[in-house]
Amino acid sequence: METKVIENGDGAEIVINGRLDTKTSKEAEAVFSEAGNKYDSVSLNMADVSYVSSAGIRAIRNLYMILYRKSGKLSVKNVGENVMEVFEMTGLSGLLNIE
Amino acid sequence: MTDELIVVADDDALDEINDFISEHLEEVECDAKKRFQLELAVEEIVVNIVSYAYEGGEAPEDSGEDPFWGKIRVALELTEDPAVLTLSFMDQGSFFDPLAAEEADTSGKMFMERVGGFGILMVKETMDDVSYVYRDGTNILTIKKNL
Numbered sequence: 001m002e003t004k005v006i007e008n009g010d011g012a013e014i015v016i017n018g019r020l021d022t023k024t025s026k027e028a029e030a031v032f033s034e035a036g037n038k039y040d041s042v043s044l045n046m047a048d049v050s051y052v053s054s055a056g057i058r059a060i061r062n063l064y065m066i067l068y069r070k071s072g073k074l075s076v077k078n079v080g081e082n083v084m085e086v087f088e089m090t091g092l093s094g095l096l097n098i099e
Numbered sequence: 100m101t102d103e104l105i106v107v108a109d110d111d112a113l114d115e116i117n118d119f120i121s122e123h124l125e126e127v128e129c130d131a132k133k134r135f136q137l138e139l140a141v142e143e144i145v146v147n148i149v150s151y152a153y154e155g156g157e158a159p160e161d162s163g164e165d166p167f168w169g170k171i172r173v174a175l176e177l178t179e180d181p182a183v184l185t186l187s188f189m190d191q192g193s194f195f196d197p198l199a200a201e202e203a204d205t206s207g208k209m210f211m212e213r214v215g216g217f218g219i220l221m222v223k224e225t226m227d228d229v230s231y232v233y234r235d236g237t238n239i240l241t242i243k244k245n246l
Contacts, residue, residue, distance in 0.1 A: 022113070058217070
């Protein structure tokens with residue numbers, strides 16, 4: 001799993017490449033927290049994410065909560081079919097701005 | 100067709116179990132979506148056992164002779180007509196019924212208020228049947244997937 005943070009105005013896009021699973025989610029969580037604390041608007045580009053387990057969901061949840069507490073905004077884009085299924089079954093899809 | 104795998108419940112267990120299941124899935128037709136769902140359910144179950152089943156580390160005195168202490172046993176059954184994969188995950192850890200846990204809801208409320216609870220929900224959502232039994236000191240969680 002690799003991440004790239006691209007600044008855009010007062011926000012940032014995090015491009016994720018790979019899997020968000022038990023092994024990789026700690027690393028993702030560190031990147032998400034840093035971006036969540038630094039920017040008010042964060043977009044996750046998930047075009048190259050083929051797999052998200054509950055550990056990945058927790059990492060996204062933590063980012064969502066950081067932004068929610070400061071009235072920031074989290075959006076998610078380019079979500080593939082399998083990952084969308086995981087978002088739907090955990091209730092995540094109802095809260096996120098999915099583009 | 101049946102097979103069994105016994106692995107130590109450590110950080111390598113998930114990869115070993117995934118390889119074992121993948122090898123058997125090559126014998127049948129299983130589309131990418133179902134493979135994804137199986138991988139997801141297996142990760143949630145195995146990570147749970149590795150993280151919690153043998154918490155505390157030391158085997159109780161009465162389990163001294165138990166060759167499966169500290170391990171995960173996976174019993175696999177693959178039928179052809181109808182095509183069904185059945186996997187039983189067994190551990191000798193303390194009694195834990197994951198299905199007795201509070202029902203998760205998908206309204207977004209759970210996502211806001213709770214840190215965990217997603218794992219077993221994903222297992223229930225992606226598998227065609229999930230059952231749990233505690234027998235002879237063994238936790239047995241069985242999942243079925245119609246292929």
